[in-house]
Amino acid sequence: xxxxxxxxxxxxxxxxxxxxxxxxxxxxxxxxxxxxxxxxxxxxxxxxxxxxxxxxxxxxxxxxxxxxxxxxxxxxxxxxxxxxxxxxxxxxxxxxxxxxxxxxxxxxxxxxxxxxxxxxxxxxxxxxxxxxxxxxxxxxxxxxxxxxxxxxxxxxxxxxxxxxxxxxxxxxxxxxxxxxxxxxxxxxxxxxxxxxxxxxxxxxxxxxxxxxxxxxxxxxxxxxxxxxxxxxxxxxxxxxxxxxxxxxxxxxxxxxxxxxxxxxxxxxxxxxxxxxxxxxxxxxxxxxxxxxxxxxxxxxxxxxxxxxxxxxxxxxxxxxxxxxxxxxxxxxxxxxxxxxxxxxxxxxxxxxxxxxxxxxxxxxxxxxxxxxxxxxxxxxxxxxxxxxxxxxxxxxxxxxxxxxxxxxxxxxxxxxxxxxxxxxxxxxxxxxxxxxxxxxxxxxxxxxxxxxxxxxxxxxxxxxxxxxxxxxxxxxxxxxxxxxxxxxxxxxxxxxxxxxxxxxxxxxxxxxxxxxxxxxxxxxxx
Amino acid sequence: xxxxxxxxxxxxxxxxxxxxxxxxxxxxxxxxxxxxxxxxxxxxxxxxxxxxxxxxxxxxxxxxxxxxxxxxxxxxxxxxxxxxxxxxxxxxxxxxxxxxxxxxxxxxxxxxxxxxxxxxxxxxxxxxxxxxxxxxxxxxxxxxxxxxxxxxxxxxxxxxxxxxxxxxxxxxxxxxxxxxxxxxxxxxxxxxxxxxxxxxxxxxxxxxxxxxxxxxxxxxxxxxxxxxxxxxxxxxxxxxxxxxxxxxxxxxxxxxxxxxxxxxxxxxxxxxxxxxxxxxxxxxxxxxxxxxxxxxxxxxxxxxxxxxxxxxxxxxxxxxxxxxxxxxxxxxxxxxxxxxxxxxxxxxxxxxxxxxxxxxxxxxxxxxxxxxxxxxxxxxxxxxxxxxxxxxxxxxxxxxxxxxxxxxxxxxxxxxxxxxxxxxxxxxxxxxxxxxxxxxxxxxxxxx
Numbered sequence: 001x002x003x004x005x006x007x008x009x010x011x012x013x014x015x016x017x018x019x020x021x022x023x024x025x026x027x028x029x030x031x032x033x034x035x036x037x038x039x040x041x042x043x044x045x046x047x048x049x050x051x052x053x054x055x056x057x058x059x060x061x062x063x064x065x066x067x068x069x070x071x072x073x074x075x076x077x078x079x080x081x082x083x084x085x086x087x088x089x090x091x092x093x094x095x096x097x098x099x100x101x102x103x104x105x106x107x108x109x110x111x112x113x114x115x116x117x118x119x120x121x122x123x124x125x126x127x128x129x130x131x132x133x134x135x136x137x138x139x140x141x142x143x144x145x146x147x148x149x150x151x152x153x154x155x156x157x158x159x160x161x162x163x164x165x166x167x168x169x170x171x172x173x174x175x176x177x178x179x180x181x182x183x184x185x186x187x188x189x190x191x192x193x194x195x196x197x198x199x200x201x202x203x204x205x206x207x208x209x210x211x212x213x214x215x216x217x218x219x220x221x222x223x224x225x226x227x228x229x230x231x232x233x234x235x236x237x238x239x240x241x242x243x244x245x246x247x248x249x250x251x252x253x254x255x256x257x258x259x260x261x262x263x264x265x266x267x268x269x270x271x272x273x274x275x276x277x278x279x280x281x282x283x284x285x286x287x288x289x290x291x292x293x294x295x296x297x298x299x300x301x302x303x304x305x306x307x308x309x310x311x312x313x314x315x316x317x318x319x320x321x322x323x324x325x326x327x328x329x330x331x332x333x334x335x336x337x338x339x340x341x342x343x344x345x346x347x348x349x350x351x352x353x354x355x356x357x358x359x360x361x362x363x364x365x366x367x368x369x370x371x372x373x374x375x376x377x378x379x380x381x382x383x384x385x386x387x388x389x390x391x392x393x394x395x396x397x398x399x400x401x402x403x404x405x406x407x408x409x410x411x412x413x414x415x416x417x418x419x420x421x422x423x424x425x426x427x428x429x430x431x432x433x434x435x436x437x438x439x440x441x442x443x444x445x446x447x448x449x450x451x452x453x454x455x456x457x458x459x460x461x462x463x464x465x466x467x468x469x470x471x472x473x474x475x476x477x478x479x480x481x482x483x484x485x486x487x488x489x490x491x492x493x494x495x496x497x498x499x500x501x502x503x504x505x506x507x508x509x510x511x512x513x514x515x516x517x518x519x520x521x522x523x524x525x526x
Numbered sequence: 527x528x529x530x531x532x533x534x535x536x537x538x539x540x541x542x543x544x545x546x547x548x549x550x551x552x553x554x555x556x557x558x559x560x561x562x563x564x565x566x567x568x569x570x571x572x573x574x575x576x577x578x579x580x581x582x583x584x585x586x587x588x589x590x591x592x593x594x595x596x597x598x599x600x601x602x603x604x605x606x607x608x609x610x611x612x613x614x615x616x617x618x619x620x621x622x623x624x625x626x627x628x629x630x631x632x633x634x635x636x637x638x639x640x641x642x643x644x645x646x647x648x649x650x651x652x653x654x655x656x657x658x659x660x661x662x663x664x665x666x667x668x669x670x671x672x673x674x675x676x677x678x679x680x681x682x683x684x685x686x687x688x689x690x691x692x693x694x695x696x697x698x699x700x701x702x703x704x705x706x707x708x709x710x711x712x713x714x715x716x717x718x719x720x721x722x723x724x725x726x727x728x729x730x731x732x733x734x735x736x737x738x739x740x741x742x743x744x745x746x747x748x749x750x751x752x753x754x755x756x757x758x759x760x761x762x763x764x765x766x767x768x769x770x771x772x773x774x775x776x777x778x779x780x781x782x783x784x785x786x787x788x789x790x791x792x793x794x795x796x797x798x799x800x801x802x803x804x805x806x807x808x809x810x811x812x813x814x815x816x817x818x819x820x821x822x823x824x825x826x827x828x829x830x831x832x833x834x835x836x837x838x839x840x841x842x843x844x845x846x847x848x849x850x851x852x853x854x855x856x857x858x859x860x861x862x863x864x865x866x867x868x869x870x871x872x873x874x875x876x877x878x879x880x881x882x883x884x885x886x887x888x889x890x891x892x893x894x895x896x897x898x899x900x901x902x903x904x905x906x907x908x909x910x911x912x913x914x915x916x917x918x919x920x921x922x923x924x925x926x927x928x929x930x931x932x933x934x935x936x937x938x939x940x941x942x943x944x945x946x947x948x949x950x951x952x953x954x955x956x957x958x959x960x961x962x963x964x965x966x967x968x969x970x971x972x973x974x
Contacts, residue, residue, distance in 0.1 A: 145723060147855030151690040152576040232855075234940040346587060445936055446911025448850050448859070450821050451537070452569035453582045466585055487938050489577075492850040493857050493908035496936050500967050510548070513911055515826040516843040517919075519833065 001138040008134025015127030020171075022124070023178065023185035027111035028062040034107045042100065046091040049079035057104075065105050069184045072104055073097035101184035102207065114191050121192045125214075129221055136225045146232035148489055150458070158412075159338050165412035173409035180400040183207040200256040209256075215331065216252050219244055222334035229337075235484045235497070239323060243330040251327045263293045269325050272305045273364040274426035276399060279371050280391060309426075310433045316499055317440025318430035319482020328419055331408065332460065333483060336416020340485065343415030343462035353422050353462065353479065360398055361428040367394050398423065417460040421479055431478030439499040440482065441506075442475035444468060446513035448494045455486035455495060469494050472512040474505060529553040530835060531613060531623035533603050537821055538802025539629035540564045541828025542835075547594050549836035554595065555621060557613070559602035561653050563588060567631075568821060570656045571683045575690040580653075606777040608795045625835060628774070628785055628793075628800040629828070632767035632819050635676075639763075641737030646745040647761040650684050659687070662760045666693045669759040673697075673748045675734045676765030677704050679851050682717075684762045685726050686854050696727040696756050698734055698748075700765075710866050710889050712878045713905060717853050720885055724854050737761055767819050769804040782806050784817045789841040791831045799835075801827035811844065813863050820849060846918045847901070848911060856885050861914035862901025864891040874900060877924065877955065879948045881906075888948060892924040899927045907944065908936035913970060925960055928952050932965040 035058050039050060052075035062068035076097045083091045093100070113120050143149045158164040178185050186207035193213050197205035205213075223244045230236035250269045259265050264286050272278040278301050287294035312320045322329045343349075367390050374380060374387040381387065407419025420427050434440060442465070449472070455465035461479045465486045468475045475486075475495075487495040510523040530546055532539040535558035543554050569583040591598050601615040612622045634649025636642045648658050663669035672688050674681050677699030685695045701707060704721060706714040721728045733751040740746040747757045769784035780786040780794040784806030791799050802824035807816045814823075826844050833840040850859045865874060875894040880887035886906035892899050899922045902914060913934040917927060927934075931945045945962045953960055 145855050148577075150575075150577040154573075154579050155576040233938065234942070235938045238940050443936075445908070446915065447822055447825075447848065448911055450568040450850075451566040451585045452572065453566060453578060453585065454569070454572060457578050457582045470585060484938060491852040491857065493859055493936060496908070496938060498939065501971055504971050510545075511829050512825065513915060514822055514845050514848055515829055516840070517845055519830065519840055519843070522838075523829075523833075 001142050004138050005135050005142075008131045008136075008138075010131070011127050012131025012135060015124050015129075015131055019124040019128065019189070022113070022188040024064050024066060026064055026109055026113050026188045028065065028068045028105055028108045029060070029110055030057050030068075030104060030108040032058055034104070037107065038100075038104055042093070042095050042103070044093055046079045046083060046093055048082050048091075049075055049093060052079060065101070065184050065187055068105060068108075069098070069101040069182075072101040072184075076100060098182055098184050102187055105184050105187040106190060106204070106206075109187060109191060113188055117191050117194055121195075124189075124192055125217060129217060132221045133224065136221070136228065139225070139228045143228065148491075149229050150454075150489065153338075153341060159341070161342065161413060165339075168412045169409060172411065173405055176400075176405040176409050179207060179211055180404055186210060197256070200253070201259040203259065212252050215327070216248050219247050219330055219334045222337070226334055226337060230488065233484075233488050236488065239484065240333065242324045243326075243333055246325045247327050247330045250325075258293075264290050264297060266297050267327075268297075268300065268304075270327070271309050271321070271426055272301060273361065273368065273429065274326070274328070274424060275301070276364050276367070276394060276425070277391075279368050279375075281371065281375050284375060309430065313430050313433040313440075314438050317438055317480070317482050317497075318427070318434045319440065319480070319484075319497070321430060322420060322427060322481035323483045328403070328407065328424065329481060332411075332416040332420060336408075336411050336460070339411045339416045340460040341415070341457050342413060343417060343421065343460055345456050345459070345462050345464045349462055350464075356422045357424065357428045357431075357479075360402070360423050361425040363394060363398065364425040367391060398425075415460055415462070417462075417481070420481060421461050427479070427481075434480070435476065435478035437502075439502060439505075441498065441500065442468075442480065442486065443496045443498055443500075444472055444474055445492075445494045445496065447472060447515070448492050450492055452491060454489040454491065458485050458489050460485070465495070472507075472509040474507055476506050527551065527553045528624045529555065529622065530625050530627065531621055532556045532627040532629055533613065534558060534629035534631055534802070534804075535561065535564050535598070536567060536629060536631050536802060536824065537564075538631075538824035538828045539627060541825045542627055542629065542801060542832050543596050543828075544594075545829055545832030546835055547596065549832060549838075552835075553597075555597040555599055555623075557599045557601055557603055557615070557621070559600065559616075562598065562600055563591070565653065567651070570650070570653065571687050574656060574659060574687045603773055606774060606779065606798075608778050608798060611797070624797065626798045627831065627835075628771070628779075628798065628804060629802045629824075630770045630773075630804045631824075632803040633770040634680075634763055635766045635768050636763060637765065639675075639734050639737060641739055641745060642763065644737055644739050644745040644761075645743050646759060647737055647763060649763050649767075650680050650687075651767060659760070663688060663691070663693055665691055669693050671696065671756070671758040672760040672762060673756055673758045674762040674764055675748075676763065677701060677730075678764060678766055679705075680767075681762070681764035682721070682853055684764055685721070686724070688760075688762075689724055689726060694727070696729060696758070697721065698732045698750060699728065699730050700733055702731040704728070704730070706866055707868055708866055709903070710864065710870075710876055710878065712880060713887055713889060713903060714866070716880065716885055716887055716905060717856070720854055720856055767803065769806065769817060771804050789843075790834055790839065791827055791842050799831055801831050807842075811842070812847075814844070814847065822849065846915050848915070853905075856905050857908065858903070858905050859909050860901065860903045861909065861911065862891070862899070862918045864889055864901040864903045877952055879944075879951050881944065881947075886944065888944075890924060890927065897923045897925065899924050902927070910934045910936040910970070925958065928958075928960045928962065930963055930969065932962055933969050935965070 056071050076093055080092050153159045189210045190205040190207055193205045193210055197209045223240050226240045246269055251267050255265045255267050277283055287298045323333055370382040370387045370390055373382050402423040403419050410418045449469040451466055451470045453466050459465050461481055463477050465475055482497055484497050487497055511520045530552050532543055535556050543556055546552055546554060563584050565583040572578045573580050601617055603613045604616050605614040612620045614620050634651050646662055649655055671694040673696045674684050675698045685697050688695050703714040704717045735749045735751050737745050738747040745761050747755050748761060749755050771781055771785055774781055779798060784804050785793055785800035787793055787800050787805045788808055791801055793800055803819040810816045827842055830840050830842045846862055848861045873894045874891050877890045889903045891901045899917055928949050949960055949962045
């Protein structure tokens with residue numbers, strides 16, 4: 001079994017290595033036809049840019065995007081600078097330099113990778129999946145009898161912030177940086193999944209399709225790990241299945257199929273304000289121009305946030321969204337599960353969390369109010385602030401850096417819910433409902449707590465669960481996403497996630513159940 | 527300002543300190559030689575197993591103590607001078623007190639076995655024991671085999687710990703079935719099976735005769751009363767614990783097995799109290815033992831004594847007995863009294879249900895004649911403390927317990943439910959016709 005695991009790891013690393021090398025290799029040749037096509041598509045009227053491209057790029061052979069991309073971005077920036085200087089504002093190219101480089105790259109790739117998409121898919125994704133499964137599945141036997149399987153987590157390099165964890169950190173951060181800021185280097189990756197994308201939506205894959213496909217793949221493989229690790233725990237089995245279903249069907253398949261049906265791309269479970277650009281002008285316009293389905297999405301999006309989400313939180317707690325449905329939560333609960341113990345439980349972290357997460361919520365709501373004001377009054381500024389710049393700032397700082405680079409990249413170091421805990425504005429909103437008006441609580445089982453600390457250690461949201469449990473108090477916290485792991489790792493059966501009457505939900509106690517009844521009454525005056 | 531000195535920073539001492547602080551402004555000093563800060567002793571096993579780091583076993587952050595004006599002194603008390611009301615530390619520092627709380631816990635039993643003080647022979651109680659084990663048994667290269675002597679809760683935890691590092695374990699148990707002085711036979715039998723499932727070499731009905739030394743004074747084998755010699759690197763002595771009170775000799779404080787206390791947790795000397803594992807009641811309370819070495823009772827004594835010290839004199843009057851443990855993968859909870867065949871009284875009758883495949887079972891004790899519910903043991907099923915406590919207070923009958931059993935279930939959502947099977951077996955065994963009622967939130971929270 002150990003041998004199978006080692007072979008699996010080896011195969012996985014081969015797949016990962018090939019995947020990692022891809023951005024650096026490949027042949028790219030921009031033909032005049034491709035150039036014309038780009039000029040048309042992007043509506044480019046800058047003769048300086050076209051001339052520059054023809055001199056430096058068109059007809060030449062490039063090895064890897066690393067050599068092609070700088071030529072394009074430099075040409076574009078030089079052209080734009082000249083036009084700004086000459087006040088020829090109509091000729092300025094508003095497509096981002098890296099987006100344009102990606103578009104050119106995608107259209108001009110040639111050679112082995114482009115001609116062997118299926119094989120290349122197998123050598124990257126295929127080997128990755130196969131290797132990972134070979135690594136994971138022997139655990140059915142190796143983990144022994146079903147039960148809590150946390151042996152050695154703090155002895156293992158990978159799960160105890162050792163060098164492997166730091167390597168994973170560097171890889172994930174770099175991956176997200178490429179995805180958000182240098183999409184041209186993802187061009188080779190897009191070829192691998194072109195056939196799948198074409199099958200689903202009819203279009204070739206962009207880098208966001210690569211991300212979506214990879215997201216589903218990683219979640220599925222890591223869900224297998226969850227199924228094995230938590231096979232004694234039906235709550236975890238059901239929850240993992242749910243979160244996987246919503247990612248694959250709602251976040252991945254339905255939007256792609258909608259595109260094929262000439263409908264707007266939309267993830268029906270992605271609620272505002274997590275879906276922060278829902279009210280952005282371009283989205284509203286696109287929805288309003290899409291006929292009945294567009295209008296339906298508009299109404300659905302609003303009802304989802306204002307009615308469905310809070311009502312469901314009232315009945316089930318925010319877990320119904322954060323750890324049963326949400327994509328961010330889905331990745332955190334599968335890929336992130338080995339790192340859940342790294343969330344800080346200090347009071348200081350809790351203070352930081354409250355300022356940050358509520359700050360982001362205020363930012364998101366404020367930005368949206370500005371956006372709507374601008375939309376209806378058709379003015380570009382609100383109180384002297386440019387709506388567009390506020391949106392851009394949010395997209396960059398929160399949408400890209402916080403949710404992506406930090407949110408997932410920091411898994412191995414700060415735990416798997418960095419974004420959900422410190423940054424997600426939807427989580428903050430749901431948190432208010434959960435804290436003040438919800439039937440959900442984690443019940444503490446009378447006096448049974450032995451303060452061992454397993455619950456706090458494995459709380460991904462950094463809640464000091466033990467602090468409540470050892471006082472016999474129910475855990476009512478806005479940040480709790482109801483993953484259920486505290487209850488799973490408790491050796492004494494103290495914690496239970498449940499929905500019950502509001503009365504008695506919050507139960508401060510000084511003297512715990514089990515002691516003198518009169519003393520309990522005296523001290524626990526309710 | 528009155529100065530309260532507490533010897534021992536375990537759950538009893540710390541609970542007392544916290545509650546005294548809540549109720550008063552008294553000066554509080556806590557002395558311990560074991561660790562700088564309070565930690566959960568019951569969690570030490572998880573540090574060795576890699577589930578947690580030692581710092582995770584500390585329930586309060588380090589700033590907590592200063593903020594709450596709880597003075598922590600790292601020192602070992604060698605003498606208590608009750609005449610001049612002071613304690614003397616090993617460093618010969620003296621600390622005066624107005625009131626003294628002795629909460630020094632336990633130490634592992636040693637029964638005079640030859641070789642019991644050899645290197646590689648240890649108990650598992652303190653932080654130092656954990657550190658010793660990490661040095662003696664870091665892996666199965668250095669520790670080829672460990673022999674554990676004593677089949678109780680610490681013994682099986684130690685076995686689980688060592689197995690987590692794939693160290694071969696031989697487990698010597700004096701009784702002819704695991705912990706059957708406490709557990710009824712059906713349950714004890716199930717745990718026997720589970721121990722074997724974990725590849726632990728369980729030797730029942732076997733006593734330690736002697737531990738054999740190598741030339742360097744390290745244990746390298748044990749000899750059992752069956753004449754068997756077992757090669758090993760580490761010997762774990764887990765045959766129970768005994769109050770840790772040797773330092774009180776000559777202090778005038780009355781001791782027996784532990785520090786003798788009355789209902790108010792007062793010793794024979796004014797202003798000196800004892801709580802937790804080290805306290806011994808003059809008269810046992812109900813069916814409890816005079817010395818209760820249990821986390822929960824230590825905590826309860828701390829809660830109670832704090833009231834007394836702060837002018838609200840209270841007797842230690844624990845409610846219904848409850849306890850819990852975990853045997854490898856099987857969680858165990860008990861509420862009320864379920865005695866083993868060895869110690870149960872004539873009127874106590876048992877109903878036992880065991881799952882046909884899984885390691886899950888339930889034993890319910892009731893009065894043979896009145897049918898009053900006396901207590902319940904569950905293995906692999908979690909129970910709701912409040913409900914069972916209420917049923918015990920209300921003197922419910924076994925039939926009532928059966929009917930409303932679902933209200934008491936505390937397993938996570940989506941777990942398989944066993945009430946139907948349990949009640950149906952009860953019906954066929956006792957010729958009754960009880961149908962289990964659906965779980966009701968209204969009943970569960972009816973006392974709020």
